[in-house]
Ligand SMILES: NC(=O)c1ccc[n+]([C@@H]2O[C@H](COP(=O)([O-])OP(=O)(O)OC[C@H]3O[C@@H](n4cnc5c(N)ncnc54)[C@H](O)[C@@H]3O)[C@@H](O)[C@H]2O)c1
């Protein structure tokens with residue numbers, strides 16, 4: 001199992017981590033934003049200054065084959081060997097693409113994730129799913145290849161804008177929904193306009209523990225790990241559709257909107273309570289607004305859902321649903337009519 005450090009002393013922890021991993025050369029991958037905002041925070045650790053630096057453009061639209069090739073090229077041209085160490089310093093885009101570069105370079109080198117976004121810290125950096133988007137589909141190419149260590153520190157969160165905080169928060173809400181009512185209640189009190197960072201740090205550490213517990217039981221998503229995909233069957237369809245129509249949305253926003261549709265399916269198919277559905281929908285609508293679509297888009301969204309990795313066949317769509325908070329129902333196949341009704345419900349809920 002990968003080592004997860006919930007750090008309260010970043011520099012000491014990174015020094016210990018890097019010196020504890022035998023390596024011949026150190027590489028640090030950032031995007032153009034984390035190069036400026038986050039790399040300097042690590043500079044008191046001398047070895048980082050001498051590391052070979054790889055910088056790629058920011059955001060999910062750049063989680064591409066071209067940027068993956070750029071990372072491979074840099075490693076090759078700068079003397080990386082099978083014994084080199086890669087540090088991924090960034091949000092989920094960087095830990096996904098950097099993790100996949102590490103998985104594939106010389107058939108696998110060791111890497112460490114230092115997530116710098118809320119989403120990266122609670123979700124993307126943990127659990128070993130790595131990959132890139134391809135042909136318009138989210139995470140179409142990838143590998144399970146866990147980081148040797150994930151170093152989580154809330155020091156990076158202070159430069160995040162409201163939208164990136166909310167994007168990460170929806171994955172925390174997902175973790176609460178699949179675990180316990182008390183956690184869900186606590187999170188619904190979150191005020192993105194007035195962030196209490198101490199409260200947030202505690203909530204992040206609890207959230208990571210929920211994911212850690214699930215991944216430990218099922219690292220390759222054969223059964224219970226599918227719970228971590230709640231909201232993503234519809235969410236990824238929205239995200240891919242948004243990319244296609246040149247109006248990209250943040251991953252966590254797509255997941256939040258996906259949760260609306262999938263909790264509706266949970267209500268209809270598994271008896272998820274109406275009051276909890278309504279409370280969650282109100283929170284999402286208030287904080288995340290809406291992604292515009294109309295009923296002419298349903299067929300296309302359904303076609304995208306048919307590519308979801310959880311599907312048992314190319315013609316059925318498999319969801320993770322809930323019969324209550326913390327009551328996970330995996331492998332739920334919904335028919336096309338009901339999926340369309342869930343999209344109607346999404347549109348009604350967000351005022352479209
Ligand atoms: N592997 C997994 O299990 C997993 C889980 C969830 C999401 N993901 C993937 O993660 C990606 C989304 O991650 P994300 O939301 O972190 O996006 P991201 O990595 O694109 O980061 C969002 C933005 O924040 C900037 N940024 C990063 N750290 C910052 C900081 N400390 N201060 C200010 N700006 C900062 C980035 O440069 C970028 O512009 C998606 O590709 C999604 O598919 C993967």
Ligand SMILES: O=C(O)C(=O)C[C@@H](O)[C@H](O)[C@H](O)COP(=O)(O)O
Nearest residue numbers: 123127129138139225228229232309
């Ligand atoms: O770690 C997991 O397992 C997840 O499903 C976490 C998700 O939040 C994440 O977005 C993941 O990348 C989705 O994976 P995919 O297998 O549906 O591409």
Ligand SMILES: [Zn+2]
Nearest residue numbers: 171232251255
């Ligand atoms: Zn996600």
